[in-house]
Amino acid sequence: MDSSAACLSESIIFKGLDARDIDSLVPLFSRRTVVPGExxxxxxxxxxxxxxxxxxxxxxxxxxxxxxxxxRPGDFAGLSMVSHNGTNTATITVLEKGAVWVVSCLKILDLTGHDTQMAAIIMEGWQQFCKEKAPFCSNLAETGVI
Amino acid sequence: MDTLFLEFFQNTGFYLCDYRNIIMIIVGMIFIYLGIAKDYEPLLLVPIGFGMLVGNIPVFKGLGLGIYENNSVLHYLYFGVTQGIYPPLIFLGIGAMTDFSTLLARPVLMLLGAAAQAGIFITFLGALALGFLPKESAAIGIIGGADGPTAIFLTAKLAPHLIGPIAVAAYSYMALVPVIQPPIMKLLTSRKERLIRMEEPRQVSKREKMIFPVIAFLLCCFLAPAALPLLGMLCFGNLLKEAVVTERLAVTARTALIDIATILLGLTVGASTQGDVFLTQNSVKIFVLGALSFCIATACGLLFAKFMNLFLKKKINPLLGAAGVSAVPDSARVVHVVGQREDPSNFLLMHAMAPNVSGVIGSAIAAGVLWSLMI
Amino acid sequence: MNGVDAVGVLYGLEAINAHNGWAISVVGVTIVFTGLVSLSVLISQLHKLVTLYNNPGRIKKLFALKSKSAAKAGTPKKHLVLTEAQKQICRQYNLLAQTMDDVISLPKLLRMAELSGLKEPHANINFLVKSGILCADEQGYFRWDEDRFIRAVS
Structure with a gap:
């Protein structure tokens, strides 16, 4: 298991997926190091x-x-937390030096937009993540991204 | 004419003088010397020393001059001692001049003040073993609290006939803190322990300082109601100081009022040491027990600090334990000086004030407990 | 050591036993310790009560935060041991936080830190969040934990 797979497995959003699904997601992500202020x-x-x-x-x-x-490793800055109707609703700034896995917005939307078991698991994880990290926005998880 | 001269001579001090008066006059002069020349508790030793001179001028009994004669001026002034009036007034002044910040910043140091009070109860047992009655033993034991007003207050309540020797012993040992404590401190601590540096205490808000005297008073007096006269005045004085709006009262309490009470208390306690009343076998025993009490209290504080270090992550300097005997602020100063002898850049005074002021509270509670257990 | 003299005065252990000396001493020491220990426990919590009194809004938040303690899993609870430089950072940001409302907007705090010319504002705000001095509430805002701050810098 490479580090992107490890990171996906650790994420509250993706950890419900089985190993084969996670392997299928790995190619979508590319690693990037980040520095404070970026x-x-x-x-x-x-x-x-x-x-x-x-x-x-x-x-x-x-x-x-x-x-x-x-x-926390596995935290996800994406979906309705940062975007609405194809426009960023939030500014994402790096506070501490580290690394992120970058994924195309469209690919994730494509993945979650279908009525599949994988999409259901991801959205369930996403709701849980939002409830924990951003409870102030109760409809965040339900809001459509596009 | 010869007869007149003879009668006059027979009424003079030279004729009535007893060797015991001479001894006490010499002791009084030593007190005055120590107070003025050596700066040992001058505010106490000078009035007491001069009081000894006053009390040991041999006077013709029946003239109404001696402190133990009804209707004499000294007897009226002494009323404040025998009825326990002066000590609470002094506690009011002490409260108005004491800053409890260090204690509030590090409350765990309060335990050192509690540990040092063990000396009181150990000496109580020692006094019982030497043949003193329980009330007398309790009064003698309180010398270990190293708190003059408390010792006088309790003695006035339990064993008024011992006020003289107990007061003199208590104040003498308080004045001799810089002599008595350092050897015990060195004996019971290693150099490494004496070098321990204390963490800087946190900032304490004004509001905390205002609430403290109220909480301390309520808690301690609910637990030991007999400590009410002393702790009540101590906490009241402190509230006057911290409340800011009562600054005028606080200034009076910590200047004029405490000075007047100290003068009257010192002078009359000194005057109560009339040679014929004072120089007895019991007084010698009281002095020995007092010294022991003081040493035990110091040792208990030091050993308890070492004991606490077994459990504390951030070790405390065990020298602070010696400041648990009240003797404010002398024992805290001694702790600082002994600490600086090992490391001149180690400032312990501020930290030592915490156990020091908790010792005042502790000895007042101990006095209250002993009083209530003896009545 | 023990004994009775000619006038019937007891000495030594016999005197202590006869006058109930052991019990009085044990009770006395226990009461003094109880009094001072309870007082020290009480005053060790005093600053927390004062902090609450100074910030009444926190009482409400305190209960809300308790129920959502899981949401604050990232907030360490253990006592902080900071370097002098870190303490200095805390003090600087405390001054900034004091100019803001009871609830702090993190982006605003970041901007103010940048405008004030403070060094490494991103890393330092992250440090304050990690150390628990800046705590997230449920509304997307943060609050300055005065109690934790005082303990950290003292």
Whole structure:
């Protein structure tokens, strides 16, 4: 198991998937090291990528001054937490040096947009993750991404 | 005319003088010397020393001059001692000048103040073993609290006939803190332990300092109601100090009021040491027991600090245990000096004030407990 | 050591036993210890009560936070041991936090830190979050844990 697979297995969102499904996701992710102060996504810009945290810490700054700090391996800066209708709703800034797995927004949406067991597992994990990390936004998990 | 001269001479001190008066006058002069020349507790030793001179001027019985004669001026002033009036007033002043910040910042150091009070109860047993009655033993034991007003207060309540020797012993040993404590401190601690540095205490808010005297008073007095006169005044004085709006009262309590009470207490306690009343076998025993009590209290504090270190992650300097005997602020100063002899950059004074002031509270509780157990 | 003299005064262990000396001593020491130990326990918690009194909003949050303690799994509870430099950072950010509302917006705090010219604001804010001095609430805002801050810098 390479490190992206390890990171996916550790993530609350993807850990419900079996090993074969995780292996199928691995090619979608590419690793990138990040440094403090680096902006990974800017609010108002078109959404291109989501980020799966392997190491370090990310600040997801939302509207009205709200924010979430993602600092555990497997935390996911993506979907409705950072994007709405193809536009970034949050600015993602690196707080601590580390590494993220970058995944194309469209590929993830394609994956979760179908009525498959994998999509159901991912969305269930996502709801759980949102409930834990961003409970202030109750409909975050249900809100459509596009 | 010869007869008149003879009668006058027979009324003079030279004629009435007893060797015991001479001894006490010499002791009084030593007290004055120690207070002025050596700066050992001058505010206490000078009034007591001069009181000894006053009390040992031989006077014709019946003239109403001696402290033990009804209607004499000294007797009226001494009323404040025998009825336990002066000690609470002094405690009011002590409260108004004491800063409990270090104690609030590190409450665990309060246990050292509690441990040092064990000396009181060990000496109580020693006094019983030497043939003193329980009430007398309790009064003697309190010398280990190293708190003059507390010792006088309890003695006035339990064994008024021993006020003189107990007060003199208590104040003498308090004045001799810089002489008595260092050898015990060195004996019971290693150099490595004396070098331990204390963590900087946290900042304490004004509000905490204001709430403390109220909580301390309620808790301690509910537990030991007999400590009420002393602790009540101590905490009240401290509240006056911390409340800010009562600063004028606090200033009076910690200056004029405590000074007046100290003068009257020191002078009358000194005057109560009339040679014929004071120089007895019991007084000698009291002095020996007092010294032992003081040493045991110091040792208990030190050993308990070492015991605490067995459990504490961040070790405390065991010298702080010696400050658990109240003697504010002398024993804290001694701790600081002994610590600095090993490491001149180690400042322990601030930390030693915590067990020191908790010792004041502890000895007042101990006095209250002994009083209630003896009545 | 033990004995009775000519006038019937008891000495030694016999005197101690006869006057119930052991029991009085044990009771006395116990009461003094109980009093001072309970007082020390009480005053060790005093600053927490004062902090709550100073920030009434925290009482509500305290209960809310307790029920969601799992959500704060990332907040370490053990006592912090900080270096002098870290303590200095805490003090600097405390000053900034004091200029903000009771609830702190992290992006705003970051911006203020950048404007104030503080070094490495991202890493330092991350440090404050990790150390638990900045705690997330359920609304996407953060609060300054005064109690933890005081303990950390003292």
């Amino acid at each position: 902006i990974l996504a800017q609010a108002g810009h078109g959404t291109q990528f989501f980020f799966l945290l392997e190491e370090g810490a990310l600040l997801v700054a939302m509207e009205e001054g709200r924010a979430v700090v993602l600092n």
